Amino acid sequence: MSKSKYAGSLDRLIEQGICTPSDIQQARVEAEKLESPEQTAKIRQAERLMGAIGDSNRIKILLLLSKREMCVCELESALGMTQPTASHHLGILELAGLVERRKRGRWVFYKALDSVTLELLRKLVA
16 A cells, blocks of 8 residues: 555545545645745634624624724623723724724724624624
């Protein structure tokens, strides 16, 4: 019996006709494309985005901001958060490009930016 160049589990998949060596090679080629600097940057941005929405408080903030622009104090009151906690979550959302802030005197107002992410969240919690 000839020794295959594939790992044991891949050998079994090929033997059972589930995939072919060309399938494996094609997957490797596609994986190499994901390692380009451009794709790496896009993947890191997606990672930041997913991390930013990976917290229930931040999801609630985004859903509230999808309705209208709000002052930090409104979000604190609505969600029962302290000012430092609300600011922490808003900072993460801002770094991910999901919200934008503007100052008006001493007050800081936030609005949601990413309509695609907001639509996804609305569908997930509907």
